[in-house]
Amino acid sequence: MFIIAGLGNPGDKYHGTRHNIGFYVVDLLAQAHNIPLNRIRHKAIMGEGRIGGQRAVLAKPQTYMNLSGESLLSLKEWYKTDAQQIILIYDDADLDIGTIRIRPSGSAGTHNGMRSVIYCLQSQDFPRVRIGIGRPPEGWELTDHVLSRFRDEEVETMKEACARAVKGVECILSLGVEQAMSRFNG
Numbered sequence: 001m002f003i004i005a006g007l008g009n010p011g012d013k014y015h016g017t018r019h020n021i022g023f024y025v026v027d028l029l030a031q032a033h034n035i036p037l038n039r040i041r042h043k044a045i046m047g048e049g050r051i052g053g054q055r056a057v058l059a060k061p062q063t064y065m066n067l068s069g070e071s072l073l074s075l076k077e078w079y080k081t082d083a084q085q086i087i088l089i090y091d092d093a094d095l096d097i098g099t100i101r102i103r104p105s106g107s108a109g110t111h112n113g114m115r116s117v118i119y120c121l122q123s124q125d126f127p128r129v130r131i132g133i134g135r136p137p138e139g140w141e142l143t144d145h146v147l148s149r150f151r152d153e154e155v156e157t158m159k160e161a162c163a164r165a166v167k168g169v170e171c172i173l174s175l176g177v178e179q180a181m182s183r184f185n186g
Contacts, residue, residue: 001057001079002054002056002086003059003072003075003079003081003085003087004051004057004058004059004089005044005059005060006026006058006060006088006089007023007061007065007068007089007091007114007117008020008021008061009064014147017148018091018093018145018149019147021089021162022060022088022091022131025131025169028162028163028166029051029058029166033049033051033056035047035049035051041078042059042071043061043062043074044060044061044071045060052171052174053174059071059072059075065113066112066113066116069115069116070120072086072121073121076121083123083125083126084125084127086127087169088126088128090113090114090128090129092111092130092131092133093110093132093135093136093145094109095130095133097133097157097158097161098154098161099132099161099186100129100130100131100161100165100168100185101129101130101132102128102129102177102181102184102185103181104125104127104181105125105128106124110142114128127172127177127180129172131158132161133145167184168180171183
């Protein structure tokens, strides 16, 4: 059983923001694999199905970004999975807009949601799919940037990046993280 979680913030206020790109990719995965996201358990909106020949749980934690680890720990304990069977999808302001980076493990960097997950799981050894949202414009705080919406000229680039992220997750599940890295890290 794999747990695939997209990080974001709940509520209409945050819908469509840069910080919610993980939620968007989980929605795309749910659509592509006919997995209804119709339950609220473990502090997440979730659904179960199959992706790449693997049983999978799709989850969108509803704890707000900075407490995402609470939901992931509850899911991990309930499904009795190893950290390596958790795939996180989230925004990264240190990557150029639309860039995808798949890694088998690593630090949280500047991402508070990832800090929470690493702290709660007591591990950083789980695959992740980072989606570049670009650096804040001159004079902007990082918080204001990640909570902003994409500019019109960025929307198509981000749609393409999210579609690649979906394919990257599918590749992780069917062929492994090393193959996904070689195919999707450009």
